[in-house]
Amino acid sequence: xxxxxxxxxxxxxxxxxQDYVHGHLEPTHPDGLGRxxxxxxxxxxxxxxxxxxxxYGDGVLVLRRLRR
Numbered sequence: 189x190x191x192x193x194x195x196x197x198x199x200x201x202x203x204x205x206q207d208y209v210h211g212h213l214e215p216t217h218p219d220g221l222g223r224x225x226x227x228x229x230x231x232x233x234x235x236x237x238x239x240x241x242x243x244y245g246d247g248v249l250v251l252r253r254l255r256r
Contacts, residue, residue, distance in 0.1 A: 190211030190212035191212075192212060192228060192230050192231065193208075194212075194231045194235075194253065195231060195233070197253065199252050200250070201249065201250045205249045205250060213227065213251075214226060219236060223237055223238060225237070226251070233253060233254075234253075234254040235251045235252065235253055235254065236251070237250075237251060
């Protein structure tokens, strides 16, 4: 299990985001825009998964922490 950094980070991208999704976060539900939302198992933090946002290459995973 990946070390929880949900209280410290706001954005993760690339391989670090991929590792964090698979090693720490749990998938929950899609948001209203069809993006996956993930939940931290140890804190109430939720993350939204973006793919190919402006400024990143095709297929790059970007995780953005949602406001509480």
